Structures are given as C-alpha cells and as structure tokens.
Amino acid sequence: MCLFSSKCGLCATKSIFVVFFIMLSLSANGQNLKKITWKLQLIDSLVGAKSIGEAAKEFKQFTATYDTAKLSGKNGRYHFVKALIADNAEGAHNLAMKEYEKSLAIYTAANDLEQVAKVNSNIGNVHIALNQFDEALVYKNKALNYFKNYPEREEYIITIGGIAQIYLNKGAYLKSAQLYMQFLRYYEKKRDTLKIGNAYFRIGLAYDYADMVKQAKAYYLRAVKIREQLKDTVGLMNTYNNLGIVNKNSGKPDSAIYFYNESLRLAALTGMNRYKINPLINLGVVYRQTKQNSKAINYYEQAQAICIAEGKEGQLFTVKNNIGFLYNSLEEFTNALPYTKAAAEFSLQKGTLEDKVEYLQNYAVSLHGLRRSGEAFDMLLKSKVYADSLYDTKNTEQMAELSAKYEDEKKAQLIEILNQETAIQKLQLRQRSIVFASAIVILLGAAFSIYLIQNRRKLKAESRLQQQLYDQQQQATKELLYAEERERRRIATDLHDGVGQMLSAALMKIGEAHNQTEEHSAAWKATEQAKILLTESYDEMRSISHQMMPNALLKAGLASSVKDFLEKIGAGQLKVSLDVVGLDERLDEHTETVLYRVIQEAVNNVVKHADASKLSIQLIRDAEGLSLTIEDNGKGFDKEAMNDLDGIGLNNIRSRIALLGGTVDIDSAIGKGTLLAIHL
Known part of the structure; x- marks a missing residue:
C-alpha cells in the first residue's frame, strides 16, 4: 500500500536507485559548472589581453555548447563576459550596459565586492564610449573606492587611468595630466614598456589639448620611440596622428601631412576602417588651412562615410563641424548652416567642453553670415561660458610646473622635492651644509628602512600568492591526469573483460566447429580462416588494451x-x-x-x-x-x-x-x- 515503505523490498530498491541518480546528476552538474566557470574566465582573460577576435569566437562557441538560458539572471560572470564581448568586439554599448547591470545586481546580492568594483569600472568605460563623462566618473569612483585599499594591484592604477581619461574629455587637463603622471610612475617601477609608452601618449594628449605644444611633442616622441620598439601598429598610428596635430598647430603643414598619412597607412594595415577616421579628418583640416578646399572636402566625405558605416556618432559630428567651418570660410553660409547646427546641438548634449566652445562658435559664424545676429550672439555667450571653464591660465601654469617636476625627477632621481631652488640655495650655504647633509642621510636611512620593511612584506605576500597558484596548478594537474588515466583504465578494462571475453568465447566455439568439420572441406577452410582472423583480432585487442594501461x-x-x-x-x-x-x-x-x-x-x-x-x-x-x-x-x-x-x-x-x-x-x-x- 505504501509507496516507499521499508517493509517493501521493491520500493526500497527504487528509492536507492532514485538517490543514486540524484547524486550522479549533482556530480555531473558540479563538473559542468566548473567547465562553464573555466571557459568564461578564459574568454575574460582573452579580452584583457586584447585578443578580441579570439574572445568573440570562444564566446560564440560557448553559447552554442551550453544552455545559456539557465545561466541568465543567475551567473554574474556570464553576463559580465557577454557585456565584454558586446562592448569590445561588437561595439554594442547599449547591450553591454544592460548585461553589466545584470552582472552588477547578481554580484551585489552575493556581496562580492571585488567583482562589483570590476563591473562598476567597466560600466564607466561604456559611459566613456557613449560620451557620458559625468556618469562615467561616478562609476569609476565607485570602483576606485574599493581598489584604493589595494594600491599595489594593477586594477587600482587602471582605474586611475580611466578617471584621467574622463577628466581629459571634460577639459580638466591639469587633473588628467596629474593622474597620468601617477599612472606613468607606477609602470616605470614595474618596468612595463608598453604601459610606459601608453602613459607618454596620454600625457602628451593632455598637454596637446591644453595648447602646450612643446611639452606635448616631447611626450609624443617618447611614445613613438617605445611603440616602434614594440612594433605596436595601433599605438604608432594614434601617436603619428597626434604628432600631425602638434605640427599643424606649430605652423608646419607639410610635417603635419606627413604624420597624418603615416597614421592613415598604419590604419589601413590594421584592417579596421574606424581607425582611418581621425587621420582623414585631420588631413581635411590641414588642406583646408592651406586653401586646398577640394582635397579637404574629399577627406571629410571619406571620414563621414566611415563614421556612418561604423556608427561613430562623436566623430561624425566632428566631421560635420569641420565641413561647416570650411563652408563658413568660403562664406557659403547656407551650405554651412545644417552642418554647424547639427554639430552644435550634439555638443550641448554629449560633447566635451572643447567641443562646446568650438562648435557653438562655428554655429554662431553661420548664423551671423545669414544675418541672424541675435541667435549668433546667444551662441557666442554660451560658448564663452564654456570657454571660461576650459581655458584657465592657472591650470596652464600648473601643468607646465608638473611637466618640469617630472623632468627634474627623471634627471636627478629625487622624489617629492617641492622647492628645489630653495634646497639648492641651502645646500650652497657652508654654515648649514653639515646639518643639511645629516638630515638627508637620516631621511634616506628612514626611507630605505621603510622601503625594506614594505618590500619584505610585499615579497612575502607575493611568495604566498605564488605558492597558492602553484598548489592550485598542481592540484588541477593531478585532477586532469587522474581523469585521463581513469578513462584509459576503464576503456582498457572494458576491452579486456568485455570484448576480450567475447572474442575468447568466439574463438573456442569456432575451434569446436573446426574440429568437427571434415578436413579440407569448404566449411573446414572457412572455419580455419575464421580462427586466424579471430586470433589476430584477439591479439590486437590485447595490444591496444596493454598500450592504454600496461600491466x-x-x-x-x-x-x-x-x-x-x-x-x-x-x-x-x-x-x-x-x-x-x-x-x-x-x-x-x-x-x-x-x-x-x-x-x-x-x-x-x-x-x-x-x-x-x-x-x-x-x-x-x-x-x-x-x-x-x-x-x-x-x-x-x-x-x-x-x-x-x-x-x-x-x-x-x-x-x-x-x-x-x-x-x-x-x-x-x-x-x-x-x-x-x-x-x-
């Protein structure tokens, strides 16, 4: 009567089988989850290593292999990796934002603070790509609040670099340069040549935007030297483009055209059309400045076509503003107006401070040329408000000091000397030389002691981490070998005990038939041949079994x-x-x-x-x-x-x-x- 009574033998047997299959299913699910986690970590690491194409291919294979519907809403790493692919491989920023938000909700609920910080940082990157710099700064600062507790980790300095980029786009060039200097010092200590080259380029960009041409050119040339050594095609392409801008601003159009064409040549080598946009725009600008208007329009139209095809909104309105500027310079204000108006409206919604100043002024010129002076005056007033925020004399002076300070540090290897001239004067005074020298010795001794203590702690921490990684690797190795050898033994055993026994029995039966058949008859010859084939098959089976797991x-x-x-x-x-x-x-x-x-x-x-x-x-x-x-x-x-x-x-x-x-x-x-x- 009862379904699972201990008195019912059949029911008890059923319950044992149910428990067995449940345990088997749980074990399989556990192994499957490990495979999923490992696969997603692999794709994540490929994106981090800039192997975007390979990462996209692996993710496509992953989605075809696993039931992703079961992961949706439950697995934070799945949504995180899906967002990475959408953002980096497909340029689908809105899709990436949705997936990051799903990942963030899962990690927040799990109180996984490190993953929450990583997701916040990546959401900040998406906002940067969408020119939403205020929102980007909020998320980057959230990430920084976690990573600042671990200043030795690279995630900390990467987040600093992201915030520096935001300030660069917001027109806060001093803040941007200061943070990029911090970025540079970190990688100089690490002796990471690639990242040092990136830092030089970014610092040059900050000085470039601040119209400090001499300093910008010096940092760009340092970046070129490193990127040539590393054969960094994309990095060189960007640096040549910016060197073209510096030379254009220095009144050297021929040099500017040379660097722009070099940038365009390297962009073609990458096979990525979007990389051609900036050098094409800048070639248009320099040809417009040298009154070669037909060439300028040609380059602008090439850039505009790529912007539309690639969905590059920000760069598209840069092109429109430049086309409008060209028509303004030709006093063809009717032709200029639709371009300058579209660029001005974009700048007010999503543009940087520099965009707002330039685009609004350009729009004002078009309006004034069409005798719409009141509207033109309003645009100029708006432009002036943004210009007051953008061009700050004090910032320019501080940026010059920042560059000089870094150069002094590089030459003299002295850190954090705030008043070098005063220190030199004091050093020259004989009556204080002994006191000053003693102070320096004490400070250096204290600094060296602190360094030794910190370095010892760091080495111990690194040693523990290396040991943990080694132990994990060894454990993974053993598990892999265990699994492989278990499978070999299972197959060898199945061959020996299953196929081998059947072949042995068949050999015995065919032997009996052979012995009972008239000698030299057709049946006798057939059974003789069958015996030979069975014997060879049996020997081959034993050989294979032995190779898979030799006794x-x-x-x-x-x-x-x-x-x-x-x-x-x-x-x-x-x-x-x-x-x-x-x-x-x-x-x-x-x-x-x-x-x-x-x-x-x-x-x-x-x-x-x-x-x-x-x-x-x-x-x-x-x-x-x-x-x-x-x-x-x-x-x-x-x-x-x-x-x-x-x-x-x-x-x-x-x-x-x-x-x-x-x-x-x-x-x-x-x-x-x-x-x-x-x-x-």
Missing part, C-alpha cells in the same frame, strides 16, 4: 614498462637501445604515467615518420631532477619551418610535460636526425 607500469614501474614496450617496437630494421639510471625507487604514479605516454608518443613518431635505423632512449634521475632524451638518426626536419606546424604528437608531448612543470627542447635538421630532451 608492467602498474606492477613493476616505468623502466620495466618502457623496456616491455620497446621490445615490441625494436623488431625489424629499427635498432632500439634503452639506458636507465637512478630509477631504483619508483616515481610518483602520475609522473610515471606522463613519462610513459610521452615515450610512447615520441617512439611512435619515430616509427611512423623518421625512417630511422637507430633509436636511443636515456632516462636519468639525479639530484637536479629527471632527464629524458630520445634520439634517432632519421631524416629529421627543418625546425624553423615546423614552428607553426607542430602536429598533434608534439603538442601532446609539450602539454603533458608542461602540466608537470617541465621543459621540452627539440633539436633537429634535415638529414641529421632528431633529439628530444625533457627535464623535470
């Missing part, structure tokens, strides 16, 4: 297993020698398994591809570790040509040894054989 490896260890394997390979024209030193004690089971698989793979490669007559294997264990060398006298290959064409075999060897933290070296040349050297 010698399980029982006697690596050396015996390799010897057993090579005895089978050595028959025929290939002469095989094996030297084993220092393996009196068995290795760790996982290490033995990996090395056996590597030897198996390498020897099979020699047999299949090398056309060798001799094969030598040395396996040596000493105080420095374990070394494995496999050398043949075969036809070899061109190592340089093979770098990008490694087959599955070599890749398998590299990946297996890498999992154990070892190294793989291959030395080969055509006609001179191949040497594979492995060290653990």
